[in-house]
Amino acid sequence: MNVGGAVYILEAVNVHLAFGGVAALRDVSFAVPEGSITTVIGPNGAGKTSLFNCISGFYRPQQGSIRFRGEDISRLKPPARAALGLARTFQNIALFRGMTVLDNIKLGAHVHLKTGLLGALAYFGPARREEMAVREEIERRIIDFLEIDHIRRQPVANLPYGLQKRVELARALAMRPTVLMLDEPVAGMNREEKEDMARFILDIKDEWDVTVLMVEHDMNMVMDISDHVVVLNFGQVIASGEPSQVQQDPAVIQAYLGDGDVETLRRRLNLKTEAA
Amino acid sequence: MRIGDAKQTYVADEALWTSSTQQIWFGLLLLALLVFPFIANSYLLYLACLVGIAVISATGLNILTGFTGLISLGQAGFMGVGGYTVAWLSLHTAVPFPLALLAAGLLTAAVGVIVGLPSLRVKGLYLAIATLAASVFLHFIFSEWTSVTGGMAGLSLRPAQLLGFSFHNDFRMYFMIMPLAVIMLLAARNVFRTRVGRAFIAIRDRDISAEVLGIPLLKYKLLSFGLSSFYAGVAGGLFAYFFRVVTPESFPLAMSIFYLAAIIVGGMGSILGGVLGAVFMTLVPEGLKLLTAAVTPFYPQAPVFMSPLLGVVFGVLIVGFLLFEPNGLAEIWRRIRRFFHLWPFRT
Ligand SMILES: Nc1ncnc2c1ncn2[C@@H]1O[C@H](COP(=O)(O)OP(=O)(O)OP(=O)(O)O)[C@@H](O)[C@H]1O
Ligand SMILES: [Mg+2]
Numbered sequence: 233m234n235v236g237g238a239v240y241i242l243e244a245v246n247v248h249l250a251f252g253g254v255a256a257l258r259d260v261s262f263a264v265p266e267g268s269i270t271t272v273i274g275p276n277g278a279g280k281t282s283l284f285n286c287i288s289g290f291y292r293p294q295q296g297s298i299r300f301r302g303e304d305i306s307r308l309k310p311p312a313r314a315a316l317g318l319a320r321t322f323q324n325i326a327l328f329r330g331m332t333v334l335d336n337i338k339l340g341a342h343v344h345l346k347t348g349l350l351g352a353l354a355y356f357g358p359a360r361r362e363e364m365a366v367r368e369e370i371e372r373r374i375i376d377f378l379e380i381d382h383i384r385r386q387p388v389a390n391l392p393y394g395l396q397k398r399v400e401l402a403r404a405l406a407m408r409p410t411v412l413m414l415d416e417p418v419a420g421m422n423r424e425e426k427e428d429m430a431r432f433i434l435d436i437k438d439e440w441d442v443t444v445l446m447v448e449h450d451m452n453m454v455m456d457i458s459d460h461v462v463v464l465n466f467g468q469v470i471a472s473g474e475p476s477q478v479q480q481d482p483a484v485i486q487a488y489l490g491d492g493d494v495e496t497l498r499r500r501l502n503l504k505t506e507a508a
Numbered sequence: 509m510r511i512g513d514a515k516q517t518y519v520a521d522e523a524l525w526t527s528s529t530q531q532i533w534f535g536l537l538l539l540a541l542l543v544f545p546f547i548a549n550s551y552l553l554y555l556a557c558l559v560g561i562a563v564i565s566a567t568g569l570n571i572l573t574g575f576t577g578l579i580s581l582g583q584a585g586f587m588g589v590g591g592y593t594v595a596w597l598s599l600h601t602a603v604p605f606p607l608a609l610l611a612a613g614l615l616t617a618a619v620g621v622i623v624g625l626p627s628l629r630v631k632g633l634y635l636a637i638a639t640l641a642a643s644v645f646l647h648f649i650f651s652e653w654t655s656v657t658g659g660m661a662g663l664s665l666r667p668a669q670l671l672g673f674s675f676h677n678d679f680r681m682y683f684m685i686m687p688l689a690v691i692m693l694l695a696a697r698n699v700f701r702t703r704v705g706r707a708f709i710a711i712r713d714r715d716i717s718a719e720v721l722g723i724p725l726l727k728y729k730l731l732s733f734g735l736s737s738f739y740a741g742v743a744g745g746l747f748a749y750f751f752r753v754v755t756p757e758s759f760p761l762a763m764s765i766f767y768l769a770a771i772i773v774g775g776m777g778s779i780l781g782g783v784l785g786a787v788f789m790t791l792v793p794e795g796l797k798l799l800t801a802a803v804t805p806f807y808p809q810a811p812v813f814m815s816p817l818l819g820v821v822f823g824v825l826i827v828g829f830l831l832f833e834p835n836g837l838a839e840i841w842r843r844i845r846r847f848f849h850l851w852p853f854r855t
Contacts, residue, residue: 288720314722326720328713330777331706338703339710343722345703349731352705355698363702367518407721 240302241266241443242318242411247286247296249279249467256282257293258467264411264460269437269444271454273478274464275488280447281323283464284415287445288320289313300411315343317410321400321417323447329389333399334367336388337374340406341366374402378432394425401432405440412436414446418453426450430457455479463487524697538690545682553678555794560685561746562786566770567696567779568739573768574776575705576732577712578627579636582620583767585643586737588650588759589616590744595663595754596656605668605675605684605749612745613738619646620737621730628726643764650756662755665748681750688746692739697779699735708732709777773829775836784837796821 240263249257256279264270272280285291287298289310297306300316308316319340327336345366351359375381378398383391388399397417404412417433418426430453436442448454454461454475461478463471465487471478478484545553569583590612597608623642627635650657657663667676668684675681699705707728710718715725748754766789774785800814833839 290716290719309724310719311722311724314720320720322717326714326717328710328717330713331709335706335709339706339718339721339723342703342707347702347704349699349704349735352699352702353695355701359702363522364518367522371518403721 238263239266240264241300242287242445243299243302244283244287245297245299247283247293247298249282249286249291249293256467257286260296260464260467260469262462262469262472264443264445266443267437267441268459269433269446269457270460270462271458272445272447272462272464273449273451273454278464279467280464281415282467284320284413284447287313287413288318311343314407317408318413319404319407319409319411320413321397321404321415323415323419325393325396325400327388327396327400327403330387332385332387333380333391333402334370334375334384336399337370337402337406338366340403341370341408344408370402370406374405377435378402378405379428394421397421397425397429398432401429405436409442411443411445414444414448416447416449418448418450426453433457522701524694524701541686541690545679550678553682555791557678557681557685557750559787559790560682560689561743561750562767562770562790563689563783564692564746565740565743566767566774566786566789567693567782568736568743569767570771570774570776570779570782571696571699571708571739572732572736574771574778574781575700575712576708576729576736578624578729578732579632579768580639580736581636581761581764581768582623582639582643582646583740584759584761584763585646586616586620586623586740587744587747587763588646588754588756589619589737590741591748591754591758592650592657592663592744593741594745594748595665598665598668598748599663602669604670606670608668609688609742609745613741616741616744617734617738620733620740623737624730624733627729627733640761640764643761647756647759647761650759657756660756662753662758665752665754667752668749675749678750684749685746688742692742693779693783696739700779704728704731712777769826771836773826773836775838778836778838780841781836781838784841788837792825793818793822 242264244260244262247257247260248255260279260283272283274280282291286293289305289308289312293306297304299305300313300318305313305316328339331339345362347359347362351357355363371381375384378401380395380398380402383395383399388396391399401414401417404414414433418429421429433444433446434457437444446458458475461472461475462469463478463481463484465483470483470487471481473481544556548556565583565587568586569580572578572580590609593612593615594608597603597611603611623639626638630638651660653659667674668681669675675684700709707718707723708731710721710723711725711728711732718728719725744759747758751758770785770789771782772785773788774783775781796814796818800810800818803814804810829836
C-alpha cells in the first residue's frame with residue numbers, strides 16, 4: 233500500500249484480540265514503512281507480544297486484519313507467513329536446545345531448501361549440494377557478520393544469554409527475511425552486548441534490505457535507532473510517530489510512568505536519551 | 509576454527525566421518541560383520557540375526573520418539589503389519605524378498621501415517637495411549653481377520669527367495685539382515701544431515717518456533733510416523749522371514765515396551781544409541797540365561813531363583829540408566845572415545 237509517499241510493508245488494521253473476557257488488543261491499527269526500523273513500546277502487559285503473535289499467526293484476532301504488502305494474510309498459518317519472509321525472535325529465547333548453533337541457524341533456512349525424504353535418506357546429488365550451499369551461505373553472510381564463528385559447533389543450551397540472543401537473530405536471518413520481528417532483542421544484556429546488538433540491527437536494515445519491527449523497553453536504544461515508534465497501552469495505540477515526537481507526548485509519559493508529575497517524568501525520559 | 513578455503517573444507521566438515529581414523533574404524537567394522545558368520549557358531553549367528561532385526565526396529569522408533577519427540581507404544585503393531593504382509597506375499601505370490609520387504613515397509617508406513625494423525629492434537633502420554641489403542645486394534649485384526657491372517661494359528665512362510673536362491677538357514681538370513689541393517693542405519697543417519705531431520709528435531713525441541721521457521725507440524729509429524737513405521741515394517745518382515753511363522757502372539761505389547769526401553773537405554777535421539785540399545789536389550793537377557801546355565805552345575809537350585817531374578821536385574825539396569833545416564837549408552841561410548849582420543853593426556 234502506498235500512502236503519501238511511504239510504502240507500508242506490514243499493517244495491522246483494527247485488530248481486536250481478547251482472551252476470555254479480557255481484551256489484550258483493542259482496535260489496534262498501525263503501519264510499518266518498508267525499510268524502516270519500527271518499534272513498539274509500552275508498559276508491561278500492554279499487549280506487545282500479543283500483537284507479534286497476531287502477526288506471526290499464533291493468535292487469531294477476533295476482529296481486524298494483518299496485511300502484508302497490502303494483502304490480507306489473516307487466514308494464513310504461521311509456516312505460510314514464514315514463507316513470505318516474516319521472521320521473528322522471541323522474548324524468552326526459543327532456540328532448539330538439543331542442537332548446535334550451526335544446526336539452529338540452518339533451520340532458519342528451512343523454507344528455502346527443497347530436499348525431500350528420499351533425497352534425505354540418500355544424501356546424494358542435489359540433497360548434498362543443497363546442504364553445502366546452505367552451509368556456505370550461512371558461514372559467509374551470517375556467522376561472520378554476527379561474529380559467532382567460535383561457537384558454531386556448540387550446543388546452544390550451554391551458551392550465555394547474550395550469545396543465545398545473537399544465535400536466535402542468526403536463525404531469523406537465515407530465513408532471508410523481508411520483515412524481521414524482534415521481541416525485546418536487548419533485554420537482559422549488558423551495555424556492550426546492547427551496543428553490539430544495536431549495531432547489528434542497523435546493519436541488517438541497511439545492508440540486507442530488511443524492514444525491522446521490534447519491541448523494546450530500553451528507551452536509549454529505542455530513541456537511538458528507531459525511525460518510527462508506536463506506543464501501546466492497555467491494548468490500545470496511544471501514540472505513534474518519530475521518536476522525538478512520541479517522547480514529548482504527554483499521554484505516553486503518563487502511560488509509562490503512571491499519574492506522577494508529568495514534568496519530572498518528561499525530564500527523566502529526556503535524560504535517558506541524552507545518556508545514550 | 510576459522511574456515512579459509514570454503515568449498516573444500518565445508519565438504520569435509522559436513523562429512524559423515526570427519527576423520528580418516530573414523531573411516532578406518534567403519535571399514536573394520538564392516539569387515540568384521542562380513543567375516544563373523546564364517547566363524548560364529550549357530551547360536552551366535554542366531555543372536556546376530558535377532559540383533560540386526562532389533563537394530564532396524566529400534567532405529568525406526570528412535571526416529572519417531574527420540575528425534576521427533578512423539579512417544580509411541582505402537583511399534584509391535586507396526587512390526588506385525590510388516591510381518592503379516594511378508595507372510596501373506598510369501599504364501600500367495602512368488603515375489604522376491606526385496607519387493608516383499610519394500611511392500612511391507614510401504615504398507616506399514618501408510619498405517620503409521622494414519623495412526624499418526626492424532627499427533628497434531630495430542631502429545632506425550634495421550635499420544636502413547638492413542639498409539640497403544642492402535643496397536644490393540646491391529647492385534648485384533650491379526651487374530652480375527654482369519655481369511656488373511658490365519659487367525660490365532662497365524663501363517664507359515666516359505667523361505668525368502670531371490671532369483672532362485674533360497675534363504676532357508678540363519679547363515680543365509682544373516683546376509684539378508686545385516687546388509688539391510690547397515691544400509692538403513694546409514695540412511696537414517698543421512699536424514700539428520702538434512703532439513704528433514706532438522707525439522708524433526710525442531711518439532712521435538714520446540715514446536716512453536718518450528719512453525720515460525722516455516723515447518724508445517726502436521727506434515728513433518730506424519731513424515732516421521734511414516735518413516736519410522738517403514739523401518740518397523742521392514743523389521744517385522746525380516747522377523748517373519750527369520751522365524752518363518754507369524755501369529756498374533758509374535759507381536760505382543762511387551763515388544764513395544766522392549767523397543768521403547770531399547771532407545772532409552774541406548775540413547776534417545778542418537779542413531780548410535782538405537783543400535784547400542786537394541787544390542788544391549790537383545791544380548792543382556794541371553795547373557796543372564798547363559799550365566800544361569802553356567803552356575804547350575806554348582807547350584808542346582810540356580811534356575812529356580814535366577815529366572816525371576818532375570819526380570820529384576822533387567823529392570824534395575826533400565827531404571828539405572830534412567831537415573832544415572834539419561835543420554836544412554838551412546839553417551840558412555842562418547843566418553844570412552846574422548847578418553848582414548850586424548851590418551852595418554854589427562855582431560
Ligand atoms: N495466551 C494468553 N492467554 C491469556 N492471556 C494472555 C495470553 N497472552 C497474553 N495474555 C494477556 O494479554 C495481555 C498482554 O500481554 P503481552 O504478553 O502481549 O504483553 P507485553 O506488552 O508483551 O508485556 P511485556 O512487556 O511484559 O512483555 C496481558 O494481560 C496478558 O496476561
Ligand atoms: Mg512481551
